[in-house]
Amino acid sequence: MIRNEQQxxxxxxxxxxxxxxxxxxxxxxxxxxxSGFSKSHISETLxxxxxxxxxxxxxxxxxxxxxxxxxxxxxxxxxxxxxGMLRSSEYSRAALAIERYCxxxxxxxxxxxxxxxxxxxxxxxYGVLEITMAPVVAQLMYAFTRRNILICDFxxxxxxxxxxxxxxxxxxxATTEPSSMMLLAREAFQRDPEAIISRYEDPCVxxxxxxxxxxxxxxxxxxxxxxxxxxxxxxxxxxxxxLLGSIPCCSMAFSEQFLDGGRQYAMEILEENRQWRxxxxxxxxxxxxxxxxxxxxxxxxxxxxxxSHYDFDLKFDRETIMNYLEKSKLPFxxxxxxxxxxx
Numbered sequence: 001m002i003r004n005e006q007q008x009x010x011x012x013x014x015x016x017x018x019x020x021x022x023x024x025x026x027x028x029x030x031x032x033x034x035s036g037f038s039k040s041h042i043s044e045t046l047x048x049x050x051x052x053x054x055x056x057x058x059x060x061x062x063x064x065x066x067x068x069x070x071x072x073x074x075x076x077x078x079x080x081x082x083x084g085m086l087r088s089s090e091y092s093r094a095a096l097a098i099e100r101y102c103x104x105x106x107x108x109x110x111x112x113x114x115x116x117x118x119x120x121x122x123x124x125x126y127g128v129l130e131i132t133m134a135p136v137v138a139q140l141m142y143a144f145t146r147r148n149i150l151i152c153d154f155x156x157x158x159x160x161x162x163x164x165x166x167x168x169x170x171x172x173x174a175t176t177e178p179s180s181m182m183l184l185a186r187e188a189f190q191r192d193p194e195a196i197i198s199r200y201e202d203p204c205v206x207x208x209x210x211x212x213x214x215x216x217x218x219x220x221x222x223x224x225x226x227x228x229x230x231x232x233x234x235x236x237x238x239x240x241x242x243l244l245g246s247i248p249c250c251s252m253a254f255s256e257q258f259l260d261g262g263r264q265y266a267m268e269i270l271e272e273n274r275q276w277r278x279x280x281x282x283x284x285x286x287x288x289x290x291x292x293x294x295x296x297x298x299x300x301x302x303x304x305x306x307x308s309h310y311d312f313d314l315k316f317d318r319e320t321i322m323n324y325l326e327k328s329k330l331p332f333x334x335x336x337x338x339x340x341x342x343x
Contacts, residue, residue, distance in 0.1 A: 116201035172215035223306035
């Protein structure tokens with residue numbers, strides 16, 4: 001009985017420590033020292049937790065065994081997939097396609113939803129996401145500098161706008177970077193050089209501050225656009241279409257590790273995603289999409305309605321990418337990133 005209680009204490013302590021260390025994990029030897037438990041007791045506890053899928057122990061990262069939570073293990077594992085995306089209804093179809101494919105193949109799919117692009121890119125840099133869905137501008141800049149992902153498809157176009165609060169006179173403009181919102185804000189700033197740019201990460205915080213009148217303009221995406229414009233005081237002063245036409249908003253990327261170890265899965269997921277672009281979503285599909293994306297501070301009605309505001313019929317080809325580079329004014333050419341693309 002005492003032995004079981006001790007093992008429980010070791011488990012709690014290890015999970016707590018791993019939760020704090022995230023991507024870094026912890027060496028088994030180090031945990032033995034800080035925990036005060038014996039080497040044999042720690043080994044026995046780890047063996048049990050490994051069998052339960054609670055931790056991963058591996059010796060490739062240096063001398064001795066290193067331990068991670070499965071969420072932060074920096075390698076691709078067959079039968080286990082991690083997908084990162086923002087809180088946007090744009091990813092509804094792609095998320096449903098990936099989930100369906102993983103169920104058919106008996107792959108454990110884990111969806112992680114982020115409030116900011118920057119936090120998603122951090123996890124992407126550590127190699128703890130096999131698939132990422134994020135703004136094209138962020139994916140292109142990341143692929144150009146880090147070169148450990150390959151962009152494989154577009155998600156959709158449209159679906160964002162610069163909103164104005166008719167009751168607020170302040171010239172503060174809130175935006176998030178790096179994303180299509182940055183492009184909208186840049187255009188607005190060119191039209192009004194006196195504008196004061198304010199940056200946000202969590203869209204719900206931005207929505208609340210906009211409602212409270214802390215800034216007069218807000219560059220934001222769906223489903224928040226639909227939710228806010230239900231209020232007659234909020235109008236779309238600049239839409240994505242007006243600024244960027246039909247070029248893509250977000251893209252899908254695979255980690256190189258995933259492609260090295262699961263290329264067949266990756267290619268089949270691409271095909272599944274392209275089929276779902278033209279699939280009419282059922283009520284059950286919308287319900288599932290809302291659960292996967294975990295969008296906050298918007299109504300069910302706004303989420304479901306907002307999906308129809310996107311254009312999912314996009315081609316992933318050289319012409320579209322070159323058009324995007326031209327309109328976004330990113331400081332590199334197609335030739336400099338073509339090896340980071342999968343056609």
